[in-house]
Amino acid sequence: MIRLIRRPTRRRDILRAYVVILDGHRAGRLKGSGANEYVVSPGDHTLRLKTDWMGSDRASFHLVAGEVAEFVCEPNGSALGTGRDLYNRHKPWIALSSDREGVTFCGDPNRRAQLLWGIGMVLIGVAAIVAAMLWLPGSGAGP
Numbered sequence: 001m002i003r004l005i006r007r008p009t010r011r012r013d014i015l016r017a018y019v020v021i022l023d024g025h026r027a028g029r030l031k032g033s034g035a036n037e038y039v040v041s042p043g044d045h046t047l048r049l050k051t052d053w054m055g056s057d058r059a060s061f062h063l064v065a066g067e068v069a070e071f072v073c074e075p076n077g078s079a080l081g082t083g084r085d086l087y088n089r090h091k092p093w094i095a096l097s098s099d100r101e102g103v104t105f106c107g108d109p110n111r112r113a114q115l116l117w118g119i120g121m122v123l124i125g126v127a128a129i130v131a132a133m134l135w136l137p138g139s140g141a142g143p
Contacts, residue, residue, distance in 0.1 A: 002047065004073065006033055021049070022045065022046070030049070042067075047061070054094070056092045056095065057096060075093070075094065076093055076095035
């Protein structure tokens with residue numbers, strides 16, 4: 001069994017749910033502070049959390065029958081540092097940790113692509129807002 005605990009926070013990601021990805025498949029969502037448990041078979045497993053285009057490092061671990069692996073997650077930064085954290089993608093957006101021996105954490109090789117995708121979405125949003133402002137009726141702009 002895997003127990004995943006989300007630490008309470010009053011800052012970043014308070015309204016966001018983390019998507020739980022076990023062995024490459026979506027297993028559920030973890031919102032706010034709380035805990036979820038997932039029943040898995042004995043053997044090798046991977047765990048990762050995502051929100052939007054950002055996420056945690058991938059944890060790899062081995063479970064034997066009857067064993068419980070406990071993981072703790074929380075935002076990996078403050079609300080004030082969000083812009084800096086988006087630009088500085090050397091650390092994961094979500095901190096995932098475990099006191100369990102034998103857990104290895106592997107960074108996401110797609111962090112740069114995720115950052116570029118995020119910047120692209122922000123630019124598209126800004127362009128849409130500017131276009132709407134220029135073409136609003138009565139603004140004197142446009143045809």
